[in-house]
Amino acid sequence: MDLNLRLLEALTAVAEEGSMTRAAVRLTMTQQAVSGQIRQLERIVGTPLVRRLPSGVELTVAGQAVVKQGRSLLTATTAMVDEARRIGSGRSGRLRIAFKAQSTAHFMPEVEAALCRTASDVQVEPVAMHTLPDEIRALVDGKADAAFLWLPIGSDPRFVIHPLIDEPRWVALPPGHPLATRASLTIADLAGEPIVGPRDDMPEAVVRFWFIDPRPDGTRAVFGPQGRTPEECLHFVAAGHGCWIAPASTAAYFPYPHLVWLPLTDADPLQLALIWPRHSASPLLDLLLRESQRVMRPTPV
Secondary structure, eight states: OOHHHHHHHHHHHHHHHHHHHHHHHTTTSOHHHHHHHHHHHHHTTTTTTEETTEEEEEEOOOOOHHHHHHHHHHHHHHHHHHHHHHHHHHHEEEEEEEHHHHHHHTTTHHHHHHHHHTTTEEEEEEOOSSSSSHHHHHTTSSSSSEEEEEEESSOOEEEEEEEEEEOOOEEEOOTTTTGGGSOOGGGGGGTTTTTTOOOTTTTTHHHHHHHHHTTTTTTOOEEEOOOSSSSHHHHHTTTTTTTTEEEHHHHHHHOTTTTTEEETTTOOOOOEEEEGGGGGOOOHHHHHHHHHHHHHHOOOO
């Protein structure tokens, strides 16, 4: 069946105008062309669809059925094309964003609000994660479209990486620690101090960066208990098992009772990035990047 949507448009126009002449004017066609399309549609359907009258035309019962279903098809087709255009231009679709709340609470809600203002049909689905391996797996397995995460992530050519902001490092100290009375810390102050944090399933280069291992003087970091989540790390610190080096935004997010957070003044800053799989680049992800770059600003220290 070679059913052209233009044939349905012609019949619908005739039904609504009650005249071949008026339908032709509406469709910017000649009356003969409209009549020809109606006849073509009647041949496809196999039965008369209009009845000629001295005062114009009217639909047959079969014509009424075709127009009723045809309107639905035309409406659905228009909606389909409009949606495809919005998706293609980055103005519609679904964005599943992997994130760690302690790292993104100061900007992610604003990014989502900016997306909604720019493209109201975009649906943002936050996907909470605990560790870098969790975020990487979510992207690889297709459970997230993009992720806000801390660099480095190791050598991984599968991803497009867009650095966004730098944050200083802060150190969580246990209650009563001798360093807790300082205004700030240096890397040298942490000599011999066990450092808690995740290590399993983490690339060696990533572990070395976060633990500052080796130290500038060549000494090695002391590894304390592994805390897979921020809550576990804070527990180990509170229990006196070591210190935790984290971004400034994490220090602001977790004002843990009795702990002391101090800035680590001479350590390289931490860099937060937006990343996504290289094969999934799209206008919608580009829009997310633009709004993120526009919204983000350095975390207050």
